[in-house]
Amino acid sequence: MHILLIDDDSIGLFLNERLLKREGFTGSITSFSSAQDALGFVQTAEPNSLPQLILLDLNMPVMDGWDFLEALRPQESLLLGRCHVYILTSSLAQSDATRIRDFPLVTGLIHKPLDAPQIQAVRAQVETANSLQ
Template sequence: MINKVFCIDDDQITLVLCDMVIKKSGFAKDVITAQNGKEGLAWFSAYFSKTNTGPKPNPPEVIFLDLNMPVMNGWDFLEDYLMKYAERIPETKVVILSSTVNPEDFLRANRYDIVIDFINKPLTAEGLDELKENDQLNGYF
């Protein structure tokens, strides 16, 4: 089981549904959320700026990322994340979770090594079962 996933989506209902499905299916113990890419980056900034002397909590192993969001979309988040944080937590992988039907989005997602899957909304237990079979996650299950 994965310890922590991070869901970034502007739709509150999608975030609640993801939390329920992820926990109920035994995919992850903890789910954290952000409502746009800017909030997602702020979470990572705060995570890496913590100066306490105790051990740092584990980062999320998987980021479920929506593409079409206000303030900062998924692609912009991904670019900033890659520049600032990806090398510091190379075990964290990204799964695009989107309702897009634009073929360009699928092609673009394939250009990123960190993106391990592209799932159409809504997130389902079946979709998570398939994701558990991903070579880059099978050590968790």
């Protein structure tokens, strides 16, 4: 499984990558500290090279997670069912949980810090969704 990590916190990126590897994610993990760079990666990727899972931080400078999701709208039909986006946030704002409904690509919301049970739940959801295709 190809995973894309997007977070402006370099320590968070490092820890989340280590956690994913420790929890048995054996595919490739690509990390970006900039949503703009990650967007460029997704927009130029060949369909068979798209990530199956994106873990996206909401609060980032220049382009935040919401902006990233808006920018992906033109590719939404290509990504739906192939790419599962989980929002990573330290925010407890109900508005964030409500707003994710506006984005069909978003599969769920995970409160930081990411931990092993959350990772295993995400894996189960993604693998189940992929087996139904």
